[in-house]
Amino acid sequence: ISCLVMYLLAEFDDAANLLAANPDATTISIDEPVEIPKNQHSRLQEPGREEDDELLGTDDSDKTELLAGQKKSAPFWTFEYYQTFFDVDTYQVLDRIKGSVFPVPGKNFVRLYIRSNPDLYGPFWICATLVFTIAVSGNLSNFFIHLGKPTYHYVPEFRKVSIAATTIYAYAWLVPLALWGFLMWRNTKVMNIVSYSFLEIVCVYGYSLFIYIPTAILWIIPQKVVRWVLVVFSLCLSGSVLVMTFWPAVRDDNRRIAVATVATILLLHALLAVGCLAYFFDAPELDLPAPIIPAHNGTTVITRSH
Amino acid sequence: FPGLADVSIPQDIPVEGEITVPVGSHSPDEDYSTLDEPVKDTIMRDLKAVGKKFVHVMYPKKSSALLRDWDLWGPLVLCVSLALMLQGGSADSKDDGGPQFAEVFVIIWFGAVVITLNSKLLGGTISFFQSLCVLGYCVMPLTVAMLVCRLVLLAGAGTVSFIIRLIVVGAMFGWSTLASTAFLADSQPPNRKALVVYPIFLFYFVISWMILTFTPQ
Numbered sequence: 001i002s003c004l005v006m007y008l009l010a011e012f013d014d015a016a017n018l019l020a021a022n023p024d025a026t027t028i029s030i031d032e033p034v035e036i037p038k039n040q041h042s043r044l045q046e047p048g049r050e051e052d053d054e055l056l057g058t059d060d061s062d063k064t065e066l067l068a069g070q071k072k073s074a075p076f077w078t079f080e081y082y083q084t085f086f087d088v089d090t091y092q093v094l095d096r097i098k099g100s101v102f103p104v105p106g107k108n109f110v111r112l113y114i115r116s117n118p119d120l121y122g123p124f125w126i127c128a129t130l131v132f133t134i135a136v137s138g139n140l141s142n143f144f145i146h147l148g149k150p151t152y153h154y155v156p157e158f159r160k161v162s163i164a165a166t167t168i169y170a171y172a173w174l175v176p177l178a179l180w181g182f183l184m185w186r187n188t189k190v191m192n193i194v195s196y197s198f199l200e201i202v203c204v205y206g207y208s209l210f211i212y213i214p215t216a217i218l219w220i221i222p223q224k225v226v227r228w229v230l231v232v233f234s235l236c237l238s239g240s241v242l243v244m245t246f247w248p249a250v251r252d253d254n255r256r257i258a259v260a261t262v263a264t265i266l267l268l269h270a271l272l273a274v275g276c277l278a279y280f281f282d283a284p285e286l287d288l289p290a291p292i293i294p295a296h297n298g299t300t301v302i303t304r305s306h
Numbered sequence: 307f308p309g310l311a312d313v314s315i316p317q318d319i320p321v322e323g324e325i326t327v328p329v330g331s332h333s334p335d336e337d338y339s340t341l342d343e344p345v346k347d348t349i350m351r352d353l354k355a356v357g358k359k360f361v362h363v364m365y366p367k368k369s370s371a372l373l374r375d376w377d378l379w380g381p382l383v384l385c386v387s388l389a390l391m392l393q394g395g396s397a398d399s400k401d402d403g404g405p406q407f408a409e410v411f412v413i414i415w416f417g418a419v420v421i422t423l424n425s426k427l428l429g430g431t432i433s434f435f436q437s438l439c440v441l442g443y444c445v446m447p448l449t450v451a452m453l454v455c456r457l458v459l460l461a462g463a464g465t466v467s468f469i470i471r472l473i474v475v476g477a478m479f480g481w482s483t484l485a486s487t488a489f490l491a492d493s494q495p496p497n498r499k500a501l502v503v504y505p506i507f508l509f510y511f512v513i514s515w516m517i518l519t520f521t522p523q
């Protein structure tokens with residue numbers, strides 16, 4: 001374990017960003033000799049091990065014992081306060097996007113990737129990209145669907161950009177706000193082990209919308225079956241990220257409320273996808289089968305009888 | 307201090323002289339008051355500065371002239387002319403047409419402000435107006451593309467004209483993005499360059515899309 005701790009200390013040069021697994025764990029200074037973390041580590045691990053391990057992952061539980069971070073100490077009217085929300089490097093953003101697209105069963109997105117360093121870069125620019133992707137893809141798809149018709153005159157449909165922007169930004173900010181308020185309220189009734197800050201919830205929602213960007217591009221294909229398969233597929237991926245994040249936050253609560261909360265989260269997510277598909281993308285033309293002509297049978301009977 | 311009691315300035319002798327100590331040699335600007343020059347000179351000096359910046363955008367050579375003496379005249383002229391040329395896109399109903407003048411104007415300025423804020427929040431060292439200046443000047447290739455598109459559309463609106471417009475707009479989009487990246491990339495921390503370049507890419511992509519989908523009435 002001492003080797004593991006040394007390896008971890010070398011790996012994270014700012015270990016200040018790691019969150020303690022238990023809220024009331026004593027913080028461990030890096031300067032202390034290695035034996036002390038080992039003793040405290042084994043003592044603190046026992047009560048929380050069974051509950052949080054399956055979602056923290058067995059290799060995370062060591063890392064999360066280290067220092068709690070000193071973040072966001074500037075007053076909110078200074079520019080530096082907002083800079084703390086953009087304290088991410090390129091590889092971190094790419095890792096978080098990868099984590100939202102390939103959800104690993106059993107790994108909590110917030111614990112694994114956010115680790116008390118929520119950023120606003122990802123949610124903001126993923127939403128902006130999604131807005132323009134949906135508007136542009138919808139426009140292109142309508143263009144290809146109506147291309148052959150003589151009465152069709154191409155219009156850029158620019159108004160839809162503002163509608164898309166309002167919808168997606170409202171979803172990405174108001175739903176986390178409502179969810180955060182709801183979780184805070186339930187926390188006063190039932191003591192939950194896991195609780196998230198507002199920015200972490202915004203982060204999860206923002207990154208979970210990333211899968212809709214390639215989905216929106218593929219929705220240009222004017223086949224109903226393809227589009228619905230894409231809806232279901234992307235809903236499964238991003239929905240599973242959301243479920244695995246929020247299930248530990250509500251499972252200690254009343255069973256029905258927990259299930260209802262998770263179901264509502266999934267329902268709103270599905271509603272967003274289906275609503276965007278229905279509003280921005282016209283229905284593709286159906287290929288009608290050629291009508292069967294009954295006279296053909298009559299004539300063959302006549303010819304055979306001859 | 308007994309000696310100071312004797313110091314007194316007689317009332318009838320005026321005291322005058324220069325307080326400033328001349329340092330080195332005067333450059334021509336410092337003791338040449340611009341208040342007295344003809345108006346033509348004032349305007350020509352500003353026009354030459356704007357023109358020099360246009361040339362720098364067309365041949366981005368990593369010089370810092372654009373950054374050092376920023377001005378917003380060039381971006382304003384480009385934005386207004388682009389918005390005017392995009393005016394009057396076709397519409398069956400008022401709701402489905404192309405962007406109106408105010409929409410283009412707001413998208414360009416608001417987009418530039420958001421990108422500047424983004425790069426500053428990520429730890430960039432460039433100042434607010436310098437970044438606005440660079441982003442605004444780099445809209446110039448796209449304005450040229452809009453001009454070319456309108457001329458091509460005068461000749462006809464078929465598939466050939468669409469392919470020509472696509473190639474021209476695509477090339478100018480690449481040129482804009484590369485020019486602004488050349489100017490702005492140095493002021494970013496090295497492990498966040500991609501995070502700053504991507505919004506610039508998105509910004510010019512949206513403007514290119516508006517130009518490409520312009521269909522006259």
